[in-house]
Amino acid sequence: xxxxxxxxxxxxxxxxxxxxxxxxxxxxxxxxxxxxxxxxxxxxxxxxxxxxxxxxxxxxxxxxxxxxxxxxxxxxxxxxxxxxxxxxxxxxxxxxxxxxxxxxxxxxxxxxxxxxxxxxxxxxxxxxxxxxxxxxxxxxxxxxxxxxxxxxxxxxxxxxxxxxxxxxxxxxxxxxxxxxxxxxxxxxxxxxxxxxxxxxxxxxxxxxxxxxxxxxxxxxxxxxxxxxxxxxxxxxxxxxxxxxxxxxxxxxxxxxxxxx
Numbered sequence: 001x002x003x004x005x006x007x008x009x010x011x012x013x014x015x016x017x018x019x020x021x022x023x024x025x026x027x028x029x030x031x032x033x034x035x036x037x038x039x040x041x042x043x044x045x046x047x048x049x050x051x052x053x054x055x056x057x058x059x060x061x062x063x064x065x066x067x068x069x070x071x072x073x074x075x076x077x078x079x080x081x082x083x084x085x086x087x088x089x090x091x092x093x094x095x096x097x098x099x100x101x102x103x104x105x106x107x108x109x110x111x112x113x114x115x116x117x118x119x120x121x122x123x124x125x126x127x128x129x130x131x132x133x134x135x136x137x138x139x140x141x142x143x144x145x146x147x148x149x150x151x152x153x154x155x156x157x158x159x160x161x162x163x164x165x166x167x168x169x170x171x172x173x174x175x176x177x178x179x180x181x182x183x184x185x186x187x188x189x190x191x192x193x194x195x196x197x198x199x200x201x202x203x204x205x206x207x208x209x210x211x212x213x214x215x216x217x218x219x220x221x222x223x224x225x226x227x228x229x230x231x232x233x234x235x236x237x238x239x240x241x242x243x244x245x246x247x248x249x250x251x252x253x254x255x256x257x258x259x260x
Contacts, residue, residue: 025214027065030058030139033211036177041102045075045121045128050244052119052210054221057135057176059165060207064143066165068135068155069213071221071246074228076118078127083234086127098127103177105208107162107169114159117167119176119210133158133229133243134251135165156250167208176210222247227256 033056041048050073058067078086078098085095085108097106098120106118106129122128135155137144144154144164155161162168212218226243238258245252 036210038103038177041177045077045130048121049073049075049130056211066140068137071136071249072134072251073244074131075242076129082237083231097173105174105176107172115162116158174208232258
């Protein structure tokens with residue numbers, strides 16, 4: 001057994017043990033989970049970031065559904081944060097979504113090769129966002145593996161995450177959180193979207209949202225706080241302890257530091 005296969009077997013064994021312990025979530029279970037609201041996201045990024053840990057990022061495409069628990073995030077607060085795209089009140093076509101309603105998806109391309117997914121935070125007009133850096137996959141794992149061509153980990157690191165969930169610039173501005181709806185309204189929308197997708201309508205069958213975990217799996221996870229990754233050129237902001245990682249996960253073992 002080569003190393004790559006052994007790592008895969010160990011990952012599956014750990015996940016199976018956790019699934020047995022926490023209970024199995026089917027696709028229908030996931031689609032019935034209560035979704036985050038804009039009100040939930042309408043707080044500063046530093047407050048929203050740790051609250052997102054343990055929530056579930058869900059992605060639907062015509063290929064199928066993928067989902068994972070959020071286990072690593074970073075807060076960015078413009079205009080005071082030099083590491084933020086909106087530092088100094090900068091407002092461009094690229095970062096315009098940051099100034100929009102809370103709960104929106106801010107997706108951008110970086111290093112000429114990776115998409116990055118952020119959740120817009122704070123009231124509309126205040127450019128805060130939380131970068132979703134890593135997930136613990138809970139659904140659609142075979143589809144993630146296919147998209148990642150078997151390369152592990154599937155969704156640790158923001159670029160891998162977007163590849164595993166097939167998130168691109170076309171998703172920029174998508175509402176990850178919803179406004180409060182009448183009972184049954186979302187179910188009607190879900191059925192309509194599924195029907196449209198099965199008929200091959202343009203753009204149909206695509207959806208992305210963040211849900212609250214089900215009862216019994218909703219205890220806030222313990223987490224550690226560190227400096228953010230890859231912000232070494234942001235002056236004093238490189239030392240801000242604005243990265244939040246669930247304890248005991250792969251990303252929690254990463255050491256982040258910068259020279260004074």
